[in-house]
Amino acid sequence: MLVSAFSVVDSYSFVSYIFLSFFIFFTVVWTFFASATLFHLKKYTMPGWSSHRVVIPVFLCLSFIFFAFALYFLFQIS
Numbered sequence: 001m002l003v004s005a006f007s008v009v010d011s012y013s014f015v016s017y018i019f020l021s022f023f024i025f026f027t028v029v030w031t032f033f034a035s036a037t038l039f040h041l042k043k044y045t046m047p048g049w050s051s052h053r054v055v056i057p058v059f060l061c062l063s064f065i066f067f068a069f070a071l072y073f074l075f076q077i078s
Contacts, residue, residue, distance in 0.1 A: 016077055023074050
């Protein structure tokens, strides 16, 4: 009985490590592509256009909100 209880705990912690590794991988990939997108948006916006001044803060705010949601739900995993 004691061995089966420990195996259940070990399996939950193993699944948590898998989800944590997926989360870290996704965050790194997202950071790379987001920074590339923002760089190119700022660098190649036509002169006189102010779209990058509006899009960049909105994009960063939405990214932060979704990152906060992801962290919240990640820590809800037992």
